[in-house]
Amino acid sequence: MAARGLSFLAAVAVLLGCAAPDAVAPQQPVPPVLAETPESAEAAGLAPEPLVTTTLAAATTLAPTTTTTAAVEYESAPTTTSATTTSTTTTVAPTTTTTAVEPEPAPTTTVVTTTSTTTTLAPTTTTAAADPVASSQDEAEPVAEDTPAVAAPREMTPYQQAVAVASLLAPGFVVPNDCRPPPLDSPYSMPNAPRAYRSGVHAGVDFLCSTAGHPVVSVLDGQVVVAAGDYQDPTLQEWNEILAVATALGATPDYTLAMLSGRYVVVDHGIIDDVGHVVSLYAHLDAVDPGIGVGMSVDAGQRLGGIGNTGTRAGVLGDAYGQLHLHWNFYVDGQYLGAGLSESETRAVYAELFKYATGTEPRPEPGTVDAGTGLHDQDGDSFAPRPGPAGPGTLTPSGHRPLDEPVSLDQALEAATRLSDDIVVPSDCQAVPLRWPSALPNAPRAYRSGTHQGVDFGCARLGQPVVAALAGRVVMAVGDFEDPSPRQRSRLLDTAAALGATPAYTLVMLYGNYVAVDHGIIDGVGHVVSLYAHLDGLDSGIRPGLWVEAGERLGTIGNSGTYAGASRSADAGLHLHWELHIDGHYLGIGLPAADTRAVYTALFADAGGTQQ
Known part of the structure; x- marks a missing residue:
């Protein structure tokens, strides 16, 4: 068996012009377990396959000197040799040799199994001056063109993922409040800004406004899942004592964060293709509009309530005009959009999200594809979508945080x-x-x-x-x-x-x-x-x-x-x-x-x- 395998590889090497038969390196012997009988291989869970071994000779025929018939070129069928391994793969590029040979037989596949080295020899094409009689009966087979290799998509970075999501959502997106343009140049009003007063991080966008009750609208079609309109602010002392717990913990507890939302509405936009599960939150409202109740469907641009300051220090102090703004969170798969990104990256993500709603770019016609999705890098390589977001900013009401280690x-x-x-x-x-x-x-x-x-x-x-x-x-x-x-x-x-x-x-x-x-x-x-x-x-x-x-x-x-x-x-x-x-x-x-x-x-x- 080993001798025949060596003979085969030597012959192929000669045809490829790689080495003379005696220059072929000796092959590792086949381990005994793979040389056992079909019965023993089947018992080991290996499906036995017939092993076809063909020894190829370097067939050379001198062109007849007595014939005047023009030689007809004949493309031999490709001969493929493959080997299975568990370690190394080497590919030898195709080699074309022009030799006067007789027509090749039908394609032959030889399988050599080893556990050390895999050598995959690309198809060898031999162009020959064939026998006139055989050539007159056989048509030349077409040569298959090489198929260009397709590079595997690369994994997206968190920034690229966020830009892609923003681009996909932008065509149908509505700005939640038009009091002022989105505060893209005000880092403190954007996600990822520190919130030292509660030992936390800002998860949304603050839309400032000077008019209480200015309309707050849904950014996309969806279904109301929370409509908390009967909130009453605590006293300043109570507010400070609640925040003192956050300071001691070094983080904002979940229900404390909910309290700081004041009166708020949450809209579930469902699972959006190529994006994920999308949810938006509208906080610090002066009131939730009548008729906005849990379960009702809302359209993009539909009013939910009015600008206020409930849940803020100004609201606690009874200042009707202080800190008037909409705090707006936008979640994808339970994580706020842009969580953990740098200041400039966060700005770029939300600029992409708001670009049509603010008129920065003309809104595309329905059914057209938005070209600015960020799904390719500057070299044109594609990226593979990441699984659901993870990391900072994950929306985790009590009991839903991933455990660092199980509680015993x-x-x-x-x-x-x-x-x-x-x-x-x-x-x-x-x-x-x-x-x-x-x-x-x-x-x-x-x-x-x-x-x-x-x-x-x-x-x-x-x-x-x-x-x-x-x-x-x-x-x-x-x-x-x-x-x-x-x-x-x-x-x-x-x-x-x-x-x-x-x-x-x-x-x-x-x-x-x-x-x-x-x-x-x-x-x-x-x-x-x-x-x-x-x-x-x-x-x-x-x-x-x-x-x-x-x-x-x-x-x-x-x-x-x-x-x-x-x-x-x-x-x-x-x-x-x-x-x-x-x-x-x-x-x-x-x-x-x-x-x-x-x-x-x-x-x-x-x-x-x-x-x-």
Whole structure:
């Protein structure tokens, strides 16, 4: 076998003009495992193939001296030799040799298998003065032209990805406020600018305005997913104390950031081809327009509300004209557009996004392709789209941040035990439902392609009280939620199904009326926040900034945000959905059912009312 392989390679080398037969380097012997019988190869999982070995000779025929027939050129069929390897690949360029030879036989394929070196010999074309009789019977085969190699697309950089997204969206884009041109030359008003007062980074664009109530409009067609219009600013002292927690943490907690949005609207633009899942947020509004409710469809340019300053320091101080502006965030696949880019790159991305809406360039005709997509580099090479964005700026409501490392059972038990002395069961409708895994965290929620983050306390009737589990300060209080219709709700959940995960603001919608309480940084535990969702209503006076004691009433149990609520079934599905977060993750995140039950048993061990 080895001898025949050497003979074959030597012959090919001669035909290529590479070396004389005796100059061919000896080939490595075939390992025994590959030289076994077909039966043993099949047993090893290797599909046996017939090995065809042909020894090619350098056939040379002198042209007959007695004939006057003109020689006819004949293109021999290509002979392909391939070898399979696990290490090195060498390609020998095609060589054309003109020799007087007899017609070549039909194409022959020889397969040589080795585990060390792969030599792929390109087709060898021999042009010969053929036998006149054979030539008169055979037509010359056409020579296939070489197909130019196509370079594999290169991966985009974050900047190139952002420019490409902006270019694809620009033709249908509308500026959300026309009070002034977009502040492209004001870095502080653009994404990625520092926000030291809350130990964070600016995630959007601030459109300044001197007129309260100036229209704020949707930038693209979409569906309203959040319409929080009953926000009330805290006092200055309350505001400062909430921000002091952010300073101590060195980052802005999620629900604190939501509070700082003031009155706001979020529009889900769905999954856009070649872009991703697109969401926009409109914050600091003086009011949400009547009729703008969760689930309703809006068109690009449709009014959502008016310019204001809710959620800002000026709003806290009661200054009706200070800091009037729209804070506008634009998210693609859960990350704000341009997250982590340099100042100049950020400006270029948003200039690309706004170029038609501001008249910088004429808007293209419908159906035409925007040439300025940034999908090629200066040399014309194409780029491969990256997977979903990652890195700074990812929209992550509590419980959705990627864990640096898993939280162990011991860590969760220690936190639960430390909190158990002060914890109060948030509802006395029923004993803590520790026996039902579906009512505890980490249970699947297939209807929204997500995971349950809290404890569900079922209740038989409306009006049952919900109380704070620990002392703390209210940071979010949404009491004006109106359920969408079942059809509208299903449309938003269809997006979650397509994504395979629950988008952040879709999850906020599913809370219905809710309260979030910040319990501060607790020694030996971390930063603790609790959430109370699906409320029928909030108690009078419950607002952002208010201090509440453990056991103090927040509202009453209902079914807002649920399918029963969307179906207008007032008495169906009544329950409190309660979450406890530590350092941005719900308690027990990622644990199996038995361990989750153990953690919450420890948490409520001293609270009474637990179900054993």
